[in-house]
Amino acid sequence: MSAPDSLFAGIRAAIIDLDGTMMDTAPDFLVAVNAMRSELELAPVGIDVITRFVGKGTENLVRSILGLDYAPDQAAARYEQALDAYMRSYSAINGRHATVYPGVADGLRDMQQQGLRLACVTNKPVGFALPLLETAGLLDAFEVVYGGDSLPRKKPDPMPLLQVCADFSLAPRHVVAIGDSSNDAQAARAASCRVLTVPYGYNHGQPIQDVDSDGIVDTLLDAARLISAANPNQHVSQ
Numbered sequence: 608m609s610a611p612d613s614l615f616a617g618i619r620a621a622i623i624d625l626d627g628t629m630m631d632t633a634p635d636f637l638v639a640v641n642a643m644r645s646e647l648e649l650a651p652v653g654i655d656v657i658t659r660f661v662g663k664g665t666e667n668l669v670r671s672i673l674g675l676d677y678a679p680d681q682a683a684a685r686y687e688q689a690l691d692a693y694m695r696s697y698s699a700i701n702g703r704h705a706t707v708y709p710g711v712a713d714g715l716r717d718m719q720q721q722g723l724r725l726a727c728v729t730n731k732p733v734g735f736a737l738p739l740l741e742t743a744g745l746l747d748a749f750e751v752v753y754g755g756d757s758l759p760r761k762k763p764d765p766m767p768l769l770q771v772c773a774d775f776s777l778a779p780r781h782v783v784a785i786g787d788s789s790n791d792a793q794a795a796r797a798a799s800c801r802v803l804t805v806p807y808g809y810n811h812g813q814p815i816q817d818v819d820s821d822g823i824v825d826t827l828l829d830a831a832r833l834i835s836a837a838n839p840n841q842h843v844s845q
Contacts, residue, residue, distance in 0.1 A: 614801060614821050615783060615837035620775050621718055621830075622768055622800070623749075624786035625729035625736055626661055627808025629711045629827070630743060632731075633657050634704035635697065640672055642696035643689055649676055659812035662788045664730040664755040669693050701735050702742040708807060714827025715748040721834065721841050726771040730755035730762055730790065750774075762790045765798035772798070783821075785830050789813070792820045803830050 626632045633654055641651040652675065660671040669690050673682035718725060725748050729736050733754025740746035751774050755761040758770060772779050784795035787808020795802035796819065804810075804820040805827070815823060824830040835841065 613837065615834050617781050618723070618783050618801065618834050618838060619781045620724040620726065620771070620777055620783075621834070622726045622728050622771050622782060622784045622795075623715075623827070624784075624788070624791050624808075625727055625731055625740070627787035627810070628708075628785060628791075628805055629727075629745060630705050630707050630739070632702075632705040632739070633661060633809065635700055635702065636661055636668070638700050638704060639693055639697035640668070643669070643692040644672070646692040647685065647689060655812075658809045661809045662730060662790050662811055664761055665693070665697075665732055666690070697735065702739045705739065705743070707743050707745070708805075708826070710826025710828035712745070714829075714831045715745065717828060717831035718834070719748060721831070721838070723834065723841075724775050724777075725749050726751040726753070726774070728753045728762065728767045728771060728784075728794075732756050763793035763797070765794050768794050768798040768800055772800070783830075783834065785824075785827065787815070789818045792818045795820075803833070805830075 623629060636657045637654050640657060644651060660668050670682060673685060673689055727749045731754055733756060736752055736754045751771055753767045758766050760766040768784060772782055779799040783801040783803060784791055785803045787805050788810040792802045792804060802820045803822050803824050804815050804818055806815050806823055824833060
């Protein structure tokens with residue numbers, strides 16, 4: 608799927624998701640979830656289960672995993688224990704099994720050279736997001752990083768995206784969100800930002816082609832090139 612250049616004319620900033628967009632973190636989630644399940648004396652799950660539940664925040668992930676084995680009232684009774692076990696395990700392995708997707712580092716560099724302002728907005732707790740980005744060598748690309756616990760509401764609510772627009776003193780029409788899921792697209796639509804999606808992420812186990820976006824780009828570098836083509840007079844830093 609391609610997007611008309613005219614849709615991205617005037618873009619001056621990009622808001623980029625983390626899990627499933629910049630980094631394949633599902634292997635980290637798998638280790639932490641199965642450590643949690645072991646403490647609860649439950650059988651391990653596979654990575655296909657993990658990718659269905661990633662993207663809506665830690666609390667949703669833990670509740671969804673508990674829902675595989677327990678009725679709602681039983682899951683609620685075990686939630687605090689499970690959350691504590693998950694957080695301890697994830698803190699210990701954050702980034703150890705994750706990898707940066709191809710085109711991410713080059714794409715961020717290209718966007719910076721165009722003069723675009725960059726923010727990372729993720730539903731991952733910010734205390735996990737910041738060290739993960741730093742370990743991956745990506746943190747310095749971003750002026751702003753918001754996690755799922757940074758603001759009162761998280762994606763798919765538009766609040767984090769609108770906060771970035773305010774931080775950058777930009778109207779939403781000048782900002783594009785880039786992500787791998789319906790969460791990203793719904794937040795962008797509600798904020799009146801443009802939105803691009805990548806095809807290699809998680810999207811809760813659903814086809815990315817079913818998501819309402821302004822285009823699917825193979826990599827972040829392709830996203831950068833699309834924005835550049837739409838803004839041929841954009842400032843380029845040397």
